[in-house]
Amino acid sequence: MKNTFFLTILLSAFLFSCSPGDSSANNSSAADYFPLKLSNYWTYNVDKAGTIDHDSIFVAKDTTINTFVYKKIESKIAPIGFMSNSLNNNELRIDGNKILLTGKPNLNFVTNIGINLSLSDFVIFKSGASANEILSSVSGTIDQVYNSYPITINYTLKSVAQGDLATYTSPNNATFNNVKAVNTILNIKVTTLLGPLPITVLEPQDVIVSTQYFAKNIGVVHANTVYNYNLSTGLGSNLGIPENGNQIINEFIDTYKVN
Template sequence: MKSKLFLLLGLSIFILSCSSDDSSDNGDPATSLPIISGNYWTYDVFNHETANTPASFARDSVYVGNDTLINTVTFKKIKTLTIANGFYSGTLKDNGLRIDGNKMRISGSVNFSAGLPAALTFSVSDFIVLKENASIGEELSSTTGSFTQDFNSTPLTFYYSLRSVADGSQNSLASSGNNYSDITKTKVILNLRITADFGLPITVMPAQDVLVSTQYYSKNIGMVYNLTNINYTLSTLPAGYQLPIPQTGSQTQEEFLDVYQVN
């Protein structure tokens, strides 16, 4: 049950229609992720659920496929060889990426069951996930809204605020035995408030940042390291009301670039 909630929190970041940021910026073209057909990246994915248990391990392989039209705009379709285990790979799988000046935007949709009573539908539209030479703390995209999803036959309503924020740059990064240079950092932050319908709405989780994904991009290589933290604390429910979810939860996921090919 705990893993179901983590999946729901981590992936609900895309159960929405993201607002497009139409602001223009004539900076240098984005080069932190070379979106060219045939380019690929393989990641080692480690999930840490508790400090006292070994991290689980998986491998993801992400590659750039064909051109695809989304709302009459040309994107590159991003694919994975198998299921996506990591947060980064999962948010790219079967979606479209495009370079818009010094920005990278994502659009697309995917269905995912996550072991829940009903499939989840993910939709994104021109959401900015990266901007070259942005000021640290600069908000790149944001959107708010709500959606309702049954969880073990109990309707849960999620009130979300999703932001992408520039996290500055650094000259180098040592990661998994490799050294990368010219690093651009970006953060994706999901704030959630959740209510449950027990015949009347009850707040089961007050508004809080439940997911923070910090992504490190190396110029002309791509995303080389991603740290995703998921943390939540539920409200104390009135007597007679309960959900089969732990009161608190914490999970850390790391994705390390292993092998890659870029042109």
């Protein structure tokens, strides 16, 4: 009888210690890291090579796509930063520990050159992701004409979790707790025809690498985006494109209202 009693106590203690009642950062819902209630808004100071501009985005309305309810993200004026620009006029929804994007993000890495891509439930955030976990990946080919030249763009767009940060201090010296970072990466290869010959204009390169920092109970508090490309020697002048380009844009949270 004693043995049965002690066995019951041990089993109860084990089950209690393993119960899901533990609350930790890894168990947080995605909604904690990007609150998407109507009228929530975020404003950003955008640093573009030392020139400071301002972006703002807000949750405008509910919209239904294929029976799922999404939150429409809008801006009063066209945003400058990559993160705000990618979300503007597109839809987000929370699916458990994931934030899903549906729409057409701005993915230009040179003026008027990029990919016109429609995304459906592309994962931009996952609260329980491990470092270097690929959250979403889409690949394809796009044909278009640029300065009278036919060009073919082979692309891969992916989002990759970068792990958790107990505290994070952004380059503008603002500190945040419970932060999760995600990389959004666009890799492309560009080819064209010069006469009858196929020519590689751009070898496969990561032309956009953007890191977004999501802080609990706020949303994205900092986004660092690097645009970088190097064309094959001598081909830029034919297409009317600079042979290389590099630009870094930082979006720093300024004000916000979340419910």
